[in-house]
Amino acid sequence: MQRYDMFIDGESRKPAGGEWFPTDNPYVGAPWAEIAKGGEQDVDDAVTAAHRALHTGPWAELTASARGALMRRLGDAIAADARRLAELEVRDNGKLFTEMFGQVSYVPQWFHYYGGLADKIEGTVPPMDKKGYFAYTKKEPVGVVAVITPWNSPLMLLAWKIAPALAAGCTVVIKPSEFTSASTVELVRLFHEAGLPPGVVNVVTGFGKDVGAALVGHPLVRKITFTGSDATGRHINEAAARDFKHVSLELGGKSPNIVFADADLEAAVNGAVSGIFAATGQTCIAGSRLLVQESVHDEIVGKVVDLARTARMGDPMDEHTQVGPITTPAQYAKVLDYVAIAQQEGADLALGGRAAARPECGSGWFVEPTVFTGVRNSMRIAQEEVFGPVLAVIPFKDEDEAVTLANDSRYGLGAGVWTSDIGRALRMADRIRSGTVWVNTYRAVSYLAPFGGFKDSGIGRENGISAINAYVEEKSVWINTGAPTGNPFVLR
Template sequence: MTKQPHFQLFIDGAWTEGSKGQVMETQNPATGQTWATFACASAADVDRAVRAAARALDDPKWRDITPTARGKLLYRLADLIEERAAELGAIETTDSGKLLAETSSQTRYVGDYYRYFAGLADKIEGAVLPIDKPDMHVFTSRMPIGVVAAVVPWNAQMFLTATKLGPALAAGCTVVLKASEQAPAPMLEFAKLIEEAGFPAGVVSVITGDAQNCAAPLTRHPMVDRIAFTGGPETARHVIRNSAENFAVTTLELGGKSPILVFDDADLDGAANGLIAGNFGASGQSCVAGTRGLVQRSILPALIEKITEKAKGIVIGDPLDSTTHVGPLCTEAQVRKIEATLAKAKEQGATVHFGGVAVERAGNFVAPTLVECNGPETETLHVEMFGPVMSLLAFDTEEEAIALANNSVYGLGSGIFTQNLARAHRVSKRIRSGICWINTYRAISPIAPFGGFNASGYGREAGLESVLDYTRTKTTWINTSDAPMANPFVMR
């Protein structure tokens, strides 16, 4: 019998069990069976990791290396990620149920994120100020913000780690990365590459554990200077409260109920594919999932017919199989939430055109589902289910479409399908979302900022500005006069 793998914590450059000896099991969502175990961090382990990060911040091995040298370490990490993409993808698929086709290709692409930030490491510049005092030379420089607590969820974790770890390391910070206690195996395996790339001990630690013993002690730790969090709004509220203990600069990338607007001049095939990508891609387990399809009334029947026809070809099955399109959900709780939400929607008069049931097989499978809503208050239009459920609602006018799009507490992604360029510009400008895709959906790049409005959080990841977010501006004044300092009781 094959021995189950066991994953340790990576703290201060060493592999270790948790100080309290706590071990948790992780299940394969495709089978419902335990496939591995992992060590859990206690508050003492968190403290050890944060203190190691604080020491590394002032250690000449990290403090004094040039920005170009920091970039070279990130380039090396990118190469290692690409080399191990298939292996990391297989571990992520086994642990989370996401399709291997996506986890392996996304992991490979993540290498480009680290290369992008590697190239920015020696582009972080200050400025000489045209100061209004002729005997003063004044300039600014950007300093590393300090110790970063990076908290990532189980979905898209290689990508979400890159958008935090890449800019933080490029800026010269040190990082304690907290992986979700649900499906943490790929992050703990990824830590091996940090070590292999040659980062000094303590610069990056990778831990996992529950909220009480790991996440809370990390986000309120007095030595943490910045928190980068991706997760749900309820957990984010705890993170914000915790940050009151250390005044850490905090960015939040939270959930979404992203609208996809389809106008009557849209290419129906393209729109159908966009809605399928936004709802059934990643088995619906994506924060930018376009789960509110708003469709001009005149084309709604034709679009439903087209989506229904395309959905017949969707293969549900083993996420390790390259022919599978929709795999299992990560947790059984997601299945139960979807069932309850659909039941409420049906009570409200919604029509389920296909799907709507758990798949009869082992594991956490839900069939791709299409719901036609009979009003804007339908439950499926407001609850983030994190599963393959598409909700469509008709609109008549452009103004109505915009109002419906903005009828949400969230504001992460949005999509527009139209052949009218003027309308695309006009409508996208008025939708309150951090990202808007036009005639496409679910595209990402290290060059493009990623983040939301409203309950979808604040701050941006990726892009140039994300590196600057991991710095603080220091202003330096130099007296260029030979004269001694004048009256000490008068401010200059």
């Protein structure tokens, strides 16, 4: 099997503990490579290298414009190697090649965009109310950034974090998911081949209890950015608070996809299926609660079931496959557990509800696309994040009830609204407590549009111009241009 080392201070690095662990191919249900098992010493080496690069050497000496030009080169390097990187992701997490190649091909835009913003991170010259003083503000990099990424879209979600961090002048230590580390190691190696100075971006692979905890608690780390479960995000936030570290957290979701009777029903059905069965439901923005107006409930359910039943499962590298495997054995078991929980709570199984036994699924971890009706919003299947191809359908009477149901969740990451009434679309967008509201579409993202959640779905925003502010500290500078010293015992 292929073996992947860590990448620290511009070079491949074997783990200090001398151990590696297997990483599985979800389609075949067996290991395909070994990943370095990092620990506290490896974290300290990486953070020390990042701290050194922040303050001395080529990176620290680059102008903002030169930093931006380098970032654009990094984007070009990704574009040139997108197919290989996407194939690695498919082998590691089992998602469709068509989706992962699309994502990796889109990733360069983050480096081009934030590379263009690097020399536009500007301070201000505020007008002063005190005679004899001049003041200005400047924005400086927050410091060493710990980046902790999930297994479902490793490189795209990594780009959301490191592109604005690099544009701001920060240095980075990445802890990828232990389930999907290979593509991150290869990406950072590619960066250094493209001219990124040593120590600016480092990768320490391993497990949360060994690497993640050491990284979050390291005294030289000043910012933590994390995408993953709300349970882990809560632990990170609590640990970071002890040292007053900055945090950005993009966490879970239980997103409502809301269909009104006046919608284009065919489009809404496609949106419902895309929202939950694309990416095998393993996405934080999965439209896992389908809220349907009562007058079209049965029609929508019938169409969703009919379309989902035709989904082609199998080899994620096959361009015709539409639903791939679950990424990990633990997640596979969790999804099937939730199917059982839903039935115990009284939900009606309209489709699926079992492990896939199709020949084309081989020995992989596949779950049939599953649809439950008769769901009450208080059920666990409607309140807890399943992270798999399981849809809960809930009827509603009118706009007010739709809003009540949509907001009756501890999450607030995404929401969909399907309607032909522009007034209703605007009202729903205003009333739904969610970081993103899609109208007559679903699961669209861009480097231009801020992304993040309300409530338990996280803290802060990624993407767009505002993301830069998560990686800078603002400093005020006062200059006395002739004001008298005055009484030394009173505030100036």
